Structures are given as C-alpha cells and as structure tokens.
Amino acid sequence: MSECDAIVEQLLRARKIVIFTGAGISAESGIATFREKMTGFWEKYDPADFASMSRWNENHKMVWAWYEARRANVMDANPNNAHKAIARLQEAIEARVGYPVAIEVVTQNIDNLHERAGSKRVMHLHGSLFKPRCSYCDAPGYFYHEAPDHDATSVEPPPCLECGGPIRPGVVWFGEKLPSDEFERAKDLARECDVMLVIGTSGFVYPAAMIPFLAVDNKKYVATINPEVTLKKNMIACHWAETAANALPKIIDKIVNE
Ligand code: BJW
Numbered sequence: 601m602s603e604c605d606a607i608v609e610q611l612l613r614a615r616k617i618v619i620f621t622g623a624g625i626s627a628e629s630g631i632a633t634f635r636e637k638m639t640g641f642w643e644k645y646d647p648a649d650f651a652s653m654s655r656w657n658e659n660h661k662m663v664w665a666w667y668e669a670r671r672a673n674v675m676d677a678n679p680n681n682a683h684k685a686i687a688r689l690q691e692a693i694e695a696r697v698g699y700p701v702a703i704e705v706v707t708q709n710i711d712n713l714h715e716r717a718g719s720k721r722v723m724h725l726h727g728s729l730f731k732p733r734c735s736y737c738d739a740p741g742y743f744y745h746e747a748p749d750h751d752a753t754s755v756e757p758p759p760c761l762e763c764g765g766p767i768r769p770g771v772v773w774f775g776e777k778l779p780s781d782e783f784e785r786a787k788d789l790a791r792e793c794d795v796m797l798v799i800g801t802s803g804f805v806y807p808a809a810m811i812p813f814l815a816v817d818n819k820k821y822v823a824t825i826n827p828e829v830t831l832k833k834n835m836i837a838c839h840w841a842e843t844a845a846n847a848l849p850k851i852i853d854k855i856v857n858e
Contacts, residue, residue, distance in 0.1 A: 603823070603840035604847070607797070608854045610821045610837075611689075612697055614794035619686050620786075620811055621707045621714070624800020624826055628845040629677040629713055635802060641753050642669060651773045656735070660766050665755040667769040668748040671729045674711040675748070682799065683717035685848035692855045704793075706786045708801060708808050710771045723782045725808045727771035732757075736765030778807060790814035798824045800844050803831060812836075 601609075611617060623633035637643045645666070649655055656663045679687075690703040705714050705722045710729045714722045732741035739762040749755065757766045772778055786808075790796065796815040803809045815822050816835050823838035824831055825847045833839055840847055 603838050603842075604850050604854060606838050607823050607840065608851055608858075610795045610823070611693055611851070611855065614693075614821075615699075615701055616789070616793040616795075617689070617693075617701060617703045618789050618793040618796040618815070619689075619703065619705045620796055620798045620801070621705065621709060622799070622801025622803075623709060625682050625707075625844045626677070626680070626709055626711055626713050627800065628680040628682065628843060631673060631677055631711055631713075633800075635804075638669070640751065642666060648774065651771070653773055653775060656768060656773070660757055660768075661754040664757040664766075664769070665749075665752045667729060667771070668743075668745065668752065668755050669750050670710075671743075672748040672750045674713070674729060677711075677713065679713040679717035680845045682844035682848040683713045683719070685852045686714065687718035688852055689855075692852050696855055704789050706782075706789065706811065708805070723786055725772070725778050725782055725786060727769075727779070729769065729771065731770035732767045733770050734760035734763060734765045735768035736760065737763045739763070741767035741770070783807070786811050787814055790820070791818045793820055795821045795823070798822060798826075798831070798836075799848075800826055801830065802828075 627633050632638050634647050650663055650666050690701060693701050705719050707714060707722060707724055708726050710726055712730055734741055739760055742758060744758045760767055790811050798812045812822055822836045824836055825840045825842060825844055827841055827843055829839055
C-alpha cells in the first residue's frame, strides 16, 4: 500500500485528527524554513541568534527590522496547496464518512497562512508575527507600518500605548515559555486524537517537538510528511518522503474521488 493510501485509510477511520505543522509547510509559499538562510542583507545572520531575548536586549531596532522583513515576506506570500488542502480536509472527510470529525491544526509557525487558507481552528505554539506585544507590560502592540519594509535593517519598534515600553514581536524566543493554554491544549489533543499528521518540521525544538512523541506514546497513528526523515521510522506508523504541497492535495483527491 502506498503511503498516501495508508494515510487516507486512517483518516477515514478517525474521529479526531491533529495536523501538526512546521516551517516546511510554508516553504512552497516562498517562506524560508527556520534552518535555511534568508535572502539579501539577512542572509548572513543565523535565525537562532535573532530569535532570542539577548539579541533583542542588545539591539531592539535590528531585531524589530528582521521581524518586519519576515512579516513583509509573509504578507507577500500566499497559502499553498498544502494549507488549502488542510482547510478542506474536514469537509472532504465528513462528506465521505457521513458523521462529524474534528480537525485541529497545531502549528509552530508564526505566519498566518493556515488561517488565510481557511482553517478555522489554528493553535500557534510559537506565537505570531501579527500579534506584537509590549516587552514591558505585555499589552497588545501595534505596527507603525501597514506595509512593512523588506530591506530596512534598523527600525524603531513602536512605543506601547499603555506604558511607553518598546513593542516586541509576538513570538516565542529560545528560553521563553510557550503560551500555556495552547501548549496544554496541544498536549491534550496529542493524547486524545486518533490520527496525527506531522508535516514539515525538523523536530529539533522543544517542548513543541514532544507533541508527536506524546501521540506515539498514547498509541495514536502518527504519520510524517517531509522530504527528510525526522522521526525514527520504527516509532511512527508511516513516513511519506514528499513535499507538503505535493502530498496534501493527493490525500484530498483520494478522499473525494475514490
Ligand atoms: C519540508 C518542505 C516541504 C522543507 N514540505 N517539509 C537542549 C535539549 C533540549 C532542549 C533544549 C536544549 N537547549 C535548549 C533547549 C530548549 C530550546 C530548544 O528546544 N532548543 C533546541 C534548538 C535544542 N527550547 C526553548 O527554548 C523553548 N522554550 C523553553 O524550553 O522554555 C522553557 C521555560 C519553561 C518555563 C519558563 C521559561 C522557560 C522555546 C522555543 C521557541 C522556539 N522559537 C522558534 C522561533 C520563533 C520565532 C521566529 O521564527 O523567529 O520557533 S525557533 C524555530 O524553530 C521556530 C520554529 O517554530 C521552530 C521549529 O522549527 P521547524 O518548524 O521544525 O522548522 P525547521 O526549519 O527546523 O525544519 C523545517 C523542516 O521542513 C525540515 O525537516 C525540512 O526537511 C522540512 N521541509 N521543505 C515538507 N516543501
């Protein structure tokens, strides 16, 4: 049986499905994965270095400019066929099986491409590029620039309207706690689901990387979709070595047409 057939068979038996995504799902929308170089000025910088409180404390303007360049990239990008297929998945399965199924998207991504593709319930474990907040008092922040600049290398973050502190990117940096509600809910889903599809993540970064392991420990059907092997093959039920935007439409096609 092909990997696609095996995954479809499980999806059609499931009542609760978790789609767990990482940067690879947005790669075919033109968004660099976390472990790839960005283009232009930012090419020479290591993302892991910028995604840290110490870099922010050292240079607010440069870190803010880096995140503004990334926000600009995401605003210019469009959801790809993987995001779109995931948004259609629930309806496609329900039409085939005739009873309601629940699909939850848990993403490590800070872009908004799942939402823009039409997914209704999306949990962001590492925050969002579009939800800045005050670095002093946590009040919701705002942007100076509706159309952020791809090329600026130093941008003053706006001041908080409550306390005047600098607004920071609404993302989770290394050493910071994940948003508790989202993380607790993601762990519950990993324990409760029938099927988890793990798409486009290296599984390097904890504690998010424990979510698939939690599903495996609870004897759930876990399949990875990634050109690279990221979880040991003997731990998971299926690894499909394919890109997300090629694989997901094939899954939908089989559910709808076969
Ligand atoms: C495709 C594809 C296609 C390509 N189709 N697939 C040692 C051991 C264990 C843990 C630690 C340790 N030392 C430190 C830690 C903890 C640390 C950590 O995990 N570090 C590791 C690097 C080792 N974690 C933390 O610090 C976390 N917080 C924490 O632990 O807090 C403790 C605490 C408790 C109580 C109070 C206070 C604190 C926080 C982690 C936050 C991570 N944030 C980032 C940055 C977000 C903002 C930003 O983007 O700038 O989140 S890091 C970065 O990695 C980003 C991503 O969401 C995350 C995961 O990356 P992802 O999505 O897997 O992307 P890639 O690039 O790694 O992989 C892409 C994959 O796609 C590849 O597999 C490709 O093959 C594939 N692919 N094309 C399908 N077309």
